[in-house]
Amino acid sequence: MSLRALIPVAGAGTRLRPLTYAVPKSLLTVADKPIVGHILDGLQSAGIEEVVLIVGYKGDQLVEYVRNAYPTLKLHWVVQTEAQGLGHAVWCARDYLDGRPAVIVLGDTLVELEWERFLGLPQNAVGVKQVEDPRRFGVITLQDGVVTGFVEKPENPPSDLALVGLYLILDTLRLREALEELLRRNLRTRGEYQLTDALELMRQSGSQFYPLRVQTWYDCGKVETLLETNRHLLHRRANNPELPHCAVIPPIYVAPTARVEYAVVGPYAAIADGAVVRHCIIRDSIVNAGAYLEAVLVEHSVIGARSTLRGSFQRVSLCDDSRIQ
Numbered sequence: 001m002s003l004r005a006l007i008p009v010a011g012a013g014t015r016l017r018p019l020t021y022a023v024p025k026s027l028l029t030v031a032d033k034p035i036v037g038h039i040l041d042g043l044q045s046a047g048i049e050e051v052v053l054i055v056g057y058k059g060d061q062l063v064e065y066v067r068n069a070y071p072t073l074k075l076h077w078v079v080q081t082e083a084q085g086l087g088h089a090v091w092c093a094r095d096y097l098d099g100r101p102a103v104i105v106l107g108d109t110l111v112e113l114e115w116e117r118f119l120g121l122p123q124n125a126v127g128v129k130q131v132e133d134p135r136r137f138g139v140i141t142l143q144d145g146v147v148t149g150f151v152e153k154p155e156n157p158p159s160d161l162a163l164v165g166l167y168l169i170l171d172t173l174r175l176r177e178a179l180e181e182l183l184r185r186n187l188r189t190r191g192e193y194q195l196t197d198a199l200e201l202m203r204q205s206g207s208q209f210y211p212l213r214v215q216t217w218y219d220c221g222k223v224e225t226l227l228e229t230n231r232h233l234l235h236r237r238a239n240n241p242e243l244p245h246c247a248v249i250p251p252i253y254v255a256p257t258a259r260v261e262y263a264v265v266g267p268y269a270a271i272a273d274g275a276v277v278r279h280c281i282i283r284d285s286i287v288n289a290g291a292y293l294e295a296v297l298v299e300h301s302v303i304g305a306r307s308t309l310r311g312s313f314q315r316v317s318l319c320d321d322s323r324i325q
């Protein structure tokens with residue numbers, strides 16, 4: 001039976017404010033498309049045809065984007081009215097935990113993965129990566145290649161293997177039971193219902209989980225990491241177009257409907273649909289759709305959709321040996 005994908009995207013993305021005052025985190029552009037678009041491309045490449053979005057904060061925008069950009073996907077959505085943690089988010093989609101296998105991918109998780117291999121595994125599996133400071137993550141312990149414990153944001157991590165936000169669940173009915181138990185017994189960690197805690201309940205009642213080590217895991221949680229992810233993705237997804245009266249320093253991505261002229265662009269500039277960039281120097285930055293930039297020098301920046309950033313040229317008469325800095 002073919003897999004269903006569940007994508008929780010209900011969070012408010014507070015660490016990305018003010019950008020997320022206007023759009024949900026998963027709709028922020030990285031390289032050539034929004035974060036959720038990169039996730040859906042990976043899933044579609046492995047044959048996923050049905051997706052359940054778990055929406056909350058600005059959920060209408062997400063549903064609209066996915067419906068328009070991925071018209072062939074069979075799309076469902078459920079609403080998590082209050083972000084009470086990832087376990088609660090997945091519980092909100094419990095009607096889709098009906099025995100059919102599912103893959104859960106967090107809406108801000110970008111990984112480089114052989115999707116087909118991961119989704120074809122004959123057992124429950126979780127994506128993991130070694131990290132330097134596991135205390136911010138869900139962490140697993142392992143023995144003989146099988147997960148022997150799940151713990152969320154431990155103060156004293158029992159290993160350095162962090163959950164990256166990618167879960168293949170074959171026993172979806174058991175996951176549903178575990179989530180219902182979490183809510184019934186009000187089991188929270190750090191005030192939230194955690195998916196990690198539900199997986200631990202499943203494990204304790206006999207489900208086995210296997211780790212899949214992910215080599216590349218991109219974070220999109222903060223502006224700095226969003227830009228870092230943009231830099232990585234541009235190495236593969238740049239289009240480096242010829243632009244009128246511009247100097248292009250690859251890698252860059254400029255959407256076909258963006259207008260860029262009289263500018264120095266790159267390295268690492270991503271300019272989305274309908275944006276206008278004139279007389280600028282722009283590097284290591286993301287310009288979202290419809291933004292207007294004129295006569296500015298921009299780096300390490302993210303410009304929200306339809307924003308205007310306009311500088312000016314100076315008119316000066318400067319006597320010899322002057323210094324203005």
Ligand code: UTP
Nearest residue numbers: 008009010011012013014015083084085089107
């Ligand atoms: P995060 O905790 O990283 O996202 O959750 P956030 O809460 O939106 O961001 P900050 O911490 O406020 O900056 C990881 C993923 O899980 C989803 C989020 O939308 C994100 O895709 N999530 C998290 C939910 O859908 N519901 C929740 O209750 C919590």
